[in-house]
Amino acid sequence: MQKKTLGTSGIEVTELGFGTLCMGPLQAGLSVDEGGALIRYALEQGVNFIDTAAMYGTYAHVHRALKGWDEPVVVATKTHAVDYAGAQEHIEAALEDMGLDQLDIVHAHGHRIADLLNARADVLRCLLDYKAKGLIRAVGVSTHRVSVARQAAEHPDIDVIHPLINHTGIGIIDGTPAEMLAALAVAHAHGKGIYAMKALGGGNLLDDREANLRWVLDRPEMDAAVVGMLRRSEIDFNLHVARREPVPDAVRARTPVESKRMIVLSYCQRCGTCVEACPNEAISLGPEHAQIDPDRCVLCGYCAPTCPEFALRMV
Ligand code: SF4
Ligand code: SF4
Known part of the structure; x- marks a missing residue:
């Protein structure tokens, strides 16, 4: 699978990353063994990028997946802390709980906050301090808002943006997919790394998984997309899409659409x-x-x- 460098950060990721929200206690509640084995399977198939967050409850799953794995893996996490001390606590816990010496990317995590970079200025300061100490490689922002993507696009302290983007725009709070992409194009031109969340609308766009994932991966502004996956068949399916290969009928048949609400x-x-x-x-x-x-x-x-x-x- 093709790898891309996230903007000017020097961090190289596979176009398909593993999103861990859906396996944690907020959603499917997979055990550490089950979730760790799934992530490990994705790593074995060539994925090198794992996305998690302090609030997902999946650090133990990531730790299990990485145990004994020697290849380089990029791990991104997020802090929903509101102040410096809280962010510090989240960073230390992420390092400890995932058994890592360094975090590749840490995002300020506040999806609904309109003025995130100012509202979380102390959190950003903490992330920058840890970056200066070499414990974080890149500082990011994770958002459902076009306004925040615009704010981050030219912000000197932001290396990576993790925006909500999909073909229909479901989940974008304050704009359209075209408006989000316009903000991301500015960010891309300014050397920001960009990887998508909710390419499949959190499960709402599974009716045409292939076209919807491909649409996001093919955006020129996009370096990668992280997708939540709960079965090996989903990993196989998404890998074929990310490699721009036809999805075999047998893989398609093993990947049913399960609608949730x-x-x-x-x-x-x-x-x-x-x-x-x-x-x-x-x-x-x-x-x-x-x-x-x-x-x-x-x-x-x-x-x-x-x-x-x-x-x-x-x-
Ligand atoms: S209503 Fe939907 S989008 Fe809002 S928090 Fe619940 S699951 Fe998430
Ligand atoms: S409004 Fe109803 S569903 Fe929402 S948190 Fe309160 S009791 Fe629960």
Whole structure:
């Protein structure tokens, strides 16, 4: 599979990366053994890029996958901390829990925050301090917003942008795919590395997995895309797409489309906690309970653990 260098960072990644959100406790809840084995399988097939985050709960899975693996692997993580001390804690935990001496990329993680780089200035300062110490190679920003991609495009401290982008635009909070790509084109021209999240809309765009993934990988602004994968067949399928090979019928047959949705159960108390937790402004309070807009929901699962009534389920 083709590798690309993330902007001017010097970090070389395969075009297909492994997104670990979906295997963690926010979604599928795979065991450390199951998740670690899946990531390891992807590494064995040539993937060299793993994306995780402090809030995903998948560091142990990554650690298991990397145990005894000698080839170079790029690991990106994210901190949702709101201040310097919190970011420091997240970085130290990432190094410790994944058994790493250095983190390749650490992003400021605040998908719904419109003015992320200013709102998280102290977090950014912490990331830069760790970069100066050689414990982080590149500083990034992870966002669902066009406005943040624009803000990061020419920001001198940002090396890598991890934007939400897909063919339909599902999940982009404040604009269209064309507007996001325009911001990323500016970023690309300024030497920022760019790798996509939610190329398949968090599972909403699986009806044509091949075309939707290819659309993102073929964007000239894009260096790579990380995709959540829960089965070996999905890894095989996506590898064929990333290698620009036809997907064999047998692989296609082993990769069924399983549609999912987030639902609100009737005992919701309308407390509003989930409305605040959703990075995508997909939840509002209806007359009887919270309601989810399926056109905005990217099935990230961030809302469910915040509900004190356990009234949110992915089915
Ligand atoms: S409703 Fe829940 S699953 Fe859907 S985007 Fe919002 S936080 Fe994610
Ligand atoms: S957090 Fe739970 S109880 Fe509160 S509004 Fe959301 S679904 Fe309802």
